[in-house]
Amino acid sequence: MTTNERSPAAPDKESPAWTTPSPWTAWRDATPARIALGRSGDALPTGELLRFGWAHAGARDAIHAQADxxxxxxxxxxxxxxxxxxxxxxxxxxxxxxxxxxxxxxxxxxxxxxxxxxxxxxxxxxxxxxxxxxxxxxxxxxxxxxxxxxxxxxxxxxxxxxxxxxxxxxxxxxxxxxxxxxxxxxxxxxxxxxxxxxxxxxxxxxxxxxxxxxxxxxxxxxxxxxxxxxxxxxxxxxxxxxxxxxxxxxxxxxxxxxxxxxxxxxxxxxxxxxxxxxxxxx
Missing domain, CATH: 3.40.50.11240 (Ethanolamine ammonia-lyase light chain (EutC))
Incomplete structure (x- = not known):
């Protein structure tokens, strides 16, 4: 699976009811930076962990790929x-x-x-x-x-x-x-x-x-x-x-x-x- 494009299964930015949102959530529309991630209990929401893993895989693929x-x-x-x-x-x-x-x-x-x-x-x-x-x-x-x-x-x-x-x-x-x-x-x-x-x-x-x-x-x-x-x-x-x-x-x-x-x-x-x-x- 390539990581050059967003995964069709990647979760959206909407937080479920059991996730505590960040007060900076509105800022996410202005930057691709990883801000206002919210939390679920003492941890990050599952969706944010998945997005982090997807982005990390894309960075690794870019480094190891051979140019044509x-x-x-x-x-x-x-x-x-x-x-x-x-x-x-x-x-x-x-x-x-x-x-x-x-x-x-x-x-x-x-x-x-x-x-x-x-x-x-x-x-x-x-x-x-x-x-x-x-x-x-x-x-x-x-x-x-x-x-x-x-x-x-x-x-x-x-x-x-x-x-x-x-x-x-x-x-x-x-x-x-x-x-x-x-x-x-x-x-x-x-x-x-x-x-x-x-x-x-x-x-x-x-x-x-x-x-x-x-x-x-x-x-x-x-x-x-x-x-x-x-x-x-x-x-x-x-x-x-x-x-x-x-x-x-x-x-x-x-x-x-x-x-x-x-x-x-x-x-x-x-x-x-x-x-x-x-x-x-x-």
């Missing part, structure tokens, strides 16, 4: 990006190892590292932008939201950007984009991957942007866009914010704590300078 990268690659090819997407793997050989050894998810498998090294050397000036899609901790997140995110993003990017081939990364952690971006000689890397599932959001996508990707970068050098999903920050909204961050990171030559997200106060237009006129740090 073949289907994802086909969908992205239909968007006609400048080059066909590339599929790579981290050094984690399987899902179980990936979950136990986060460090292996931050480095490319040797054969893929060599392949990206060759591609980077073949580009005379390197690339302005490297876009990576990784499974992360929720394959469900990228299967639902990665393609809509990139579709919305593409029309917002300046036509002058030199974009590397899209990279689809299996068993990926956030820092894998540093390894990928450095080998492709990219000025800026962006990775979108599944966030750690919660009990109300097993399909949340996170997006991380890093100027001058290098192995050993810290989280302080990244900007993060979180909770990308239909019920949270929609892919279209996240794409608009990401496009602004990309333009500003390339213009200012910085990201992370040095680049404050002010996208809500800015208007995207085509008047920004050519990214390469500010110099290249390669």
């Amino acid at each position: 990268f073949d289907a994802l690659q086909a969908q992205l090819q239909d968007q006609h990006w400048p080059a066909p997407p590339l599929c790579v793997r981290s050094q984690a050989p399987d899902r179980a190892t990936y979950l136990r050894r986060p460090d292996l998810g931050r480095a490319l498998a040797p054969e893929d590292a060599q392949r990206l090294d060759e591609l980077g050397r073949a580009s005379a000036d390197g690339f302005d932008l490297c876009l990576v899609i990784g499974d992360g901790l929720s394959a469900l997140a990228i299967e639902r939201h990665a393609v809509p995110l990139l579709s919305a993003l593409r029309s917002l990017l300046p036509a002058t950007l030199a974009i590397a081939p899209l990279v689809l990364a299996e068993q990926a952690r956030v820092a894998l984009a540093d390894d990928i971006g450095q080998r492709l000689r990219a000025r800026l890397s962006v990775i979108a991957l599944g966030e750690r599932p919660g009990l109300s959001a097993p399909d949340s996508l996170g997006v991380y942007l890093t100027f001058s990707p290098r192995v050993g970068n810290t989280d302080a050098q990244r900007n993060c866009i979180s909770n990308v999903r239909t019920e949270g920050q929609t892919p279209a909204q996240a794409a608009a914010r990401l496009a602004w961050l990309i333009r500003m990171a390339l213009k200012r030559g910085e990201s992370g704590v040095a680049l404050k997200d002010e996208s809500e106060y800015a208007v995207l237009d085509d008047a920004s300078p050519n990214p390469r006129q500010h110099g290249d740090d390669e």
Whole structure:
């Protein structure tokens, strides 16, 4: 039985007469958070225990599921990006190892590292932008939201950007984009991957942007866009914010704590300078 959808047998939120309701019950219509659960004697009502078990199973399924990268690659090819997407793997050989050894998810498998090294050397000036899609901790997140995110993003990017081939990364952690971006000689890397599932959001996508990707970068050098999903920050909204961050990171030559997200106060237009006129740090 899959847990991607609500069980048809899941109980509703109405409490039977023998359950003591919470005074905050009306707030449940405003949030998916687990609030105002009520009680039955000294314990939670049976319905709430069942709902908790269902949500927990959904989170576990999202973490252990294998992403369908073949289907994802086909969908992205239909968007006609400048080059066909590339599929790579981290050094984690399987899902179980990936979950136990986060460090292996931050480095490319040797054969893929060599392949990206060759591609980077073949580009005379390197690339302005490297876009990576990784499974992360929720394959469900990228299967639902990665393609809509990139579709919305593409029309917002300046036509002058030199974009590397899209990279689809299996068993990926956030820092894998540093390894990928450095080998492709990219000025800026962006990775979108599944966030750690919660009990109300097993399909949340996170997006991380890093100027001058290098192995050993810290989280302080990244900007993060979180909770990308239909019920949270929609892919279209996240794409608009990401496009602004990309333009500003390339213009200012910085990201992370040095680049404050002010996208809500800015208007995207085509008047920004050519990214390469500010110099290249390669």
